[in-house]
Amino acid sequence: MHDFREIGARLRNWGRWGDDDERGTVNLITPERLVEAAGLVRRGAIFDLGIPFDGNGPQPGGGRINPVRLMSETGHDQDFPGAFHYADDYVFMPLQSASQWDGLAHVFYDDQLYNGFPSSDVGPHGAKHCSIDKLAKGIAGRGVLLDIARLKGVEWLEQGYVITPDDLDAAAERQGVEVRSGDILLFRTGWRTKFVTDGDAVSFMAGEPGLGLACCEWLHEREVAVVASDNWAIEALPGEIETEMLPVHMVLIRDMGMTLGEILDFDELAADCEDDGVWEFFLTSPPIKFSNAVGSPINPLAIK
């Protein structure tokens, strides 16, 4: 039986980068690691890991909806001097409706956010601390993809499948890649592949394969800076603790201070990595600087 509070207390990074730190494990991407990571750009090949932002996304409605984009100008009824015509659009969307960073103020428990900030810092105007714009300088560093679906020989892992540290190790070994301090770890479950295949938003959001609680320690030991996936919540759902919602979120975000990347598409990248045997790359993914926000839409680039 997992006790997420015990795990959280053990892996907690509060104070590790100062009492006023609001960036968490992103601090593990040191300038040296960043320079090394840029050296992984060898072929000049770019892979975009964001999904399309439109009405056909994976939100079935309810708390979050798919983005609604509308034209404010099409250019066709304008009467400017001369030849000029322009088009413009507006969007209404949850910041976490599609490919996204979860900011460190996204989740809390026992009245505290990451680094001990009081949960009252999050209110009707957003987050006074740990908001997504504190990561404005973005997330750029060495990316490593572990393809768990390929490891298991399936198109996608089943809903509720709990990925273990052994799975992560086995994938790394199969792929011949090592996870190091300051890495941005991407793990592929195939859950996005399933949605692309069946287009079923209700099923996509009803549960998912994902990390088990034991992986928190694995990530902590290896000093992973950021973790991201092609599912929508990183962790297995239904989870390992019947009486707790999203315990991996609570440990990773609130205790460890780890930014999570969700609803990404690794299919093109994974195929390329399988092909050339290179599972490491330079990854950059700045959040849009929404002041006081708890998340941001993203389109991460993996560059090999």
Add this chain to the structure above:
Amino acid sequence: MHDFREIGARLRNWGRWGDDDERGTVNLITPERLVEAAGLVRRGAIFDLGIPFDGNGPQPGGGRINPVRLMSETGHDQDFPGAFHYADDYVFMPLQSASQWDGLAHVFYDDQLYNGFPSSDVGPHGAKHCSIDKLAKGIAGRGVLLDIARLKGVEWLEQGYVITPDDLDAAAERQGVEVRSGDILLFRTGWRTKFVTDGDAVSFMAGEPGLGLACCEWLHEREVAVVASDNWAIEALPGEIETEMLPVHMVLIRDMGMTLGEILDFDELAADCEDDGVWEFFLTSPPIKFSNAVGSPINPLAIK
């Protein structure tokens, strides 16, 4: 007297990358250029060039407004099983209200978009061709900053100041940097500095210093891939042709197929470059993949 149609016809890149190309001059960033650009990451220093996205932005109202971000969940009235609480936010905004890419479908004249696509491709549901998601693999390459305000020894250039090719050359010479094929050219006018100083959105949008029409040819000759600025429309306003709105937009976007970056903040980057004398860097800035959209919010990262 400038004849923008003549200039446009002369600099037109239609067909240069195929009749169905929708990426324009971004094609100039070849894999080789991209690999070289990554080599500019030497210190591991990141500069975020996006401005804050919030209600205090530079839109005075009218066609565009500042982003409105609202909390859908603050976490404080939830009753999940166990300890979990989460916060979530929504945003409503013009895609081009703050730091942004202008996509190639943003502007047209004489019933045609870039590469000869009919302007009827842009309609109430967005752009069938040349939408911003066609640049999903983003814009990553060698960035060069030319600081025209510093060249002229002013905090910011005056409204309506027309930047000339000589200005661009003089800035490059003063800074000891060369503009090359496939570059992402940033030029600093100080117009963002002015807004940060006086907070006057009406004045910010009433006009601006920016490129003159002659710079289009300069950009074309050097095979610049993308141009971006700290003003809101790249070009001088009021412009050089009394009877034409935004002629530089028309030539750059519609004829040359050049993506424009607007409302960026170069102040921290420029100070650093002035300090270390290095005005080149790796620049990455993926658009968010809004399907059929004509622009995207961005937060470009310059990495030295």
Add this chain to the structure above:
Amino acid sequence: MHDFREIGARLRNWGRWGDDDERGTVNLITPERLVEAAGLVRRGAIFDLGIPFDGNGPQPGGGRINPVRLMSETGHDQDFPGAFHYADDYVFMPLQSASQWDGLAHVFYDDQLYNGFPSSDVGPHGAKHCSIDKLAKGIAGRGVLLDIARLKGVEWLEQGYVITPDDLDAAAERQGVEVRSGDILLFRTGWRTKFVTDGDAVSFMAGEPGLGLACCEWLHEREVAVVASDNWAIEALPGEIETEMLPVHMVLIRDMGMTLGEILDFDELAADCEDDGVWEFFLTSPPIKFSNAVGSPINPLAIK
């Protein structure tokens, strides 16, 4: 076989209230009719016919969504001088997502709107003619409810059931009520009752029982001013003409100039009418004055 164009041409009201009229059959509610209608207020009982506007509405997603209402202020983190606290909310919604008036610019065919206005009057900024704000003085007059579901002895009519003129006459006869010139006719299909019972938005929008084309003539002969229902499109779906979408809309709105009221809830009112045998009442339902809009959310009041 129905020829909707022939029916439309026969029932067309173009020019009837002047060549520049934008109000259509609402003109049938003369001052005299309005005064008589107010005389129907005898008991001082009000029935609200609007449905709740929230995330649990009947839109399954797609072209329209349910309203998203978010708090911009909850009052709890404010620090005004003294004791004052206030709450505020925003909404994002299709104007026709729940209880609504369809304005006369909502539908067109053969390049013309009601009264011969060109369909090019409707564009990216809305409707230059026949917009909903032209009905600002609202819709107030004698309301009559015909309960077709009760007539047929069912909780709700089946999807695709085509209501005939005979059905309307039989309901009026059963109820002992007469439909007169200038009336606001409400007809109850039970389709809202079905949604309240099963909560199934997909099924609600997949089709519906409603008026057949022959009812257009019936409405025309009786000089009905406005027609409204508890379904979402007034007419039967699937309709009577396989090759035409929503022909009743085309005839009523575009040819006759009739404003339609949709997604209303008549259940409380119908029960009361069945109880006291009085099926006529004063009905008022002003649109919100959205400039150039093609529809408006409403909450009609029936007062007996």
Add this chain to the structure above:
Amino acid sequence: MHDFREIGARLRNWGRWGDDDERGTVNLITPERLVEAAGLVRRGAIFDLGIPFDGNGPQPGGGRINPVRLMSETGHDQDFPGAFHYADDYVFMPLQSASQWDGLAHVFYDDQLYNGFPSSDVGPHGAKHCSIDKLAKGIAGRGVLLDIARLKGVEWLEQGYVITPDDLDAAAERQGVEVRSGDILLFRTGWRTKFVTDGDAVSFMAGEPGLGLACCEWLHEREVAVVASDNWAIEALPGEIETEMLPVHMVLIRDMGMTLGEILDFDELAADCEDDGVWEFFLTSPPIKFSNAVGSPINPLAIK
């Protein structure tokens, strides 16, 4: 010196209509009053008191913005079977950006709402009690207009002008009208006339003429059900108590349980009343039934 808490305590209606009442003084509109009010419809003339909802409204930006309405369909790029084309629109707006009802959950102090409900009932999902949909059966009854600007012989009262009970009495006497129990009282300051004249949103919202605190007692004694104005906050701004924001709001809404109507346009109605000498009419103005909302856009109809 005014002590708003003392006034509030004295005029408080808590418990008057039951401990669970969420409608407040609207209860004063009894069925008898409603029937009498309908009898005021004598000429069949309608006056719409809502202002236009569009980008040219009175919000200068900041906490509230003017409504943004965008077309999701213009009808021109559709390809349905047959002849059908349709247009549709979306809106994003604060519920209290233009003509509006302030619901009883809009304002609180000392941790309590109207009728003693705890202010914690208002949270990130809206109001659990006293939300605007509790007034779904709307506000319909006898309306009386008191034209204070005409009384004073000015186009509009000056910003900060404090309307007194004597002003209200003098206006009623000049007009030959009596204010009675259950009335919907409209008072005209000319502040809307000023905005229509100068179009200056900043000046419109910077302050206003309006009721003084002493009027609360006047309204209480006469058992006024609802009060509404052509300004944006009913009360004088700056107000009579330097250290308290909006004390009239606090007394009327929170203590007396009175719904307020704001940003209305009485100019056409006032001119008609001045002309025929009849200052009473039937007034109906249902809120849109936004679940849990604290306000609603409206378009009241005055019918004579």
